Amino acid sequence: MKHSIFTFLIFCFSISFSQNKxxxxxxxxxxxxxxxxxxEQFAKMKSVGIDVCYTVFNSTEEVNKALNASYAANTKLIINIKTLQIDIKNAVNQFKNHPALYGYALADEPxxxxxADLRNDLLxxxxxxDKHVVYINLHPNYVPQELINGLSYETYVKNFITEVPVQFISFDHYPIVKNKVRDNWYENLEIIRRLSYQYNLPFWAFACSTIHYNYLQPTLQAMKLQQFGNLLYGAQVLQYFTYWTLTYEDNWIKEKYSYSIVDDKGNPTPTFSIVKNVNDQIQKLAWVFLGSKTNHVYHIGNQIPTGSFELKSIPQEFQKFSTHNKAAVVSLMSNNQSKFIIVQNKSLTEILNLDYQIKKKMDRVNNKTGKTExxxxxKKYTSNILPGDILIFTYNK
Structure with missing residues (x-):
């Protein structure tokens, strides 16, 4: 079943606090x-800029308690509970009328x-x-091939879309390992963006917000690189893995999960202020990204990532446009009557100096306020783009 991006966004608004932009x-x-x-805990989550919570539950009583607490804090829940797979009718009828329900989770990385089973369960x-989302999250493109039956990653995602009538594509790719960006992150975004538009399905994307395996302590630069990178490729919903520091299973202790947004008692860690900073900035700029279409994404620099496209000439709206060959992403987006040219600094450590001069009427968007300048x-301009951050230009069609 295919749904237009516009239709789905209208659907999302009706279930997500009537959020405007x-x-x-x-x-x-x-x-x-x-x-x-x-x-109190849900209110704390909301204060960092997160309104929806995915949680695994063991019982109906736990779900009801959480829904009531979430409602009191004006947040929503995606519920993952085994009874949903055992007796769907009974489970759904128990929760579907609760005002704090956002949706049901069926699978992570199937x-x-x-x-086939997911299709049946979803239907x-x-x-x-039919008023709440059904959440299924897919593997990233660095998944071992044996876990996807030897298929190419693009075929895996395409088969999922054609077999399971989802309303959106969600995938997790944690691109920063030991403070280095994975070579195949942008290829993953390209594949998801392409299939998103091919099948008229919006996509949801992740940022890693916890120490585990080879993922180090979250930084402001890394968080901006991930979430703004997702947005530049067209993501319409953003996710964090994880909010809570996971310590209540042996594997999570073994892998030393730590420095999530809050610790395992719900107290803010240093990551809390980082995520709040990023989320505040994102919402100031939401009018740019929400409902937008990413028409093209290009890369500048000495190394163009696999599966992505090099910017071979400057955007036609500029007389001058130079990063001095420093690594950057350039996204060309449209949203109703507005067009955007967005530049992201791909470095995690260095400021990017963008020299430019426009040749048609154009505004610059202030990163801190979201207002146009x-x-x-x-005039010839130089703008300094902080590591992981973006600079937005806008004009009317």
Whole structure:
């Protein structure tokens, strides 16, 4: 079943606090069930700029307690509970009328052998509730091939879309390993962007916000690189893995999960202020990204990532446009009658100096306020773009 991006966004708005020009942001492994499932903890989550919480529950009682606490804090829940797979009708009918429900989670990183069952479960959920999302999150393109039956990554995603009638594409790719950006991150974004438009499905993307395996302590630069990178490729919903520091399973302790947005008692870590800073900036710029279409994405620099495209000539709206060959992403976007040229600094450590002069009427968007600033045709400009950050130009069609 195919849904237009426009139709789905209208659907999202009807279930997500009637947000006007606000990008939905989700905490994956958010506030856990039990003693921490309180209004105060959900309010803390909301204060960092996250309004939707994905949580795994063990019982109906845990879900109801969390829904009530979430409602009191004006947040929403995506619920993952085993009873949903055992008795879909009963589970859905128990929760579908709760005002804090955002949706139901069916699977995280499924393999192709699960697609038929997921299709059946999704359609069964929709028999009883067609007003809430059904959440399924896909593997990244660095998944071992044996987990996707030896398929190419693009075929894996395409088969999922054609077999399971989802309303959006969600995938997790954590691109910064030991403070280095994975070579295949942009290829993953290209594939998802291409299939998103081919099948008229918006996509949801992730940033890594916790130490685990070879992922180091989150930094402001890395968080901006990930979330703005997602937006420049067209993501309409952003996610964080994880909100809560995971310590209640042996593997999470073994892999030393730490420095998530809050610790395992719900207290803010240094990552909390980083994520709040990034989310605040994102929402100031939401009018640019929400409902937009990414027409082209190009890269500048000595090394053009696999699967991406090099910017071979400057945008036609400029007389001068130079990063001095420093690494950058240039995204060409449109949103209703507005067009945008957005430059992202791909470095995690160095400021990018962009020298430019416009040759048609154009404004620059202030990163801190989201307001536009007039540019003069006769003036030569230099803007300093911080590591991971962006600079937005806009004009009317």
């Amino acid at each position: 606000k990008i939905p942001i989700i905490a994956f492994h958010g506030v856990p069930p039990g003693i921490f499932s309180t209004k 393999g192709p052998n699960q697609f 069964e959920i929709r028999r009883f509730d 007039n540019l003069l045709l006769s």
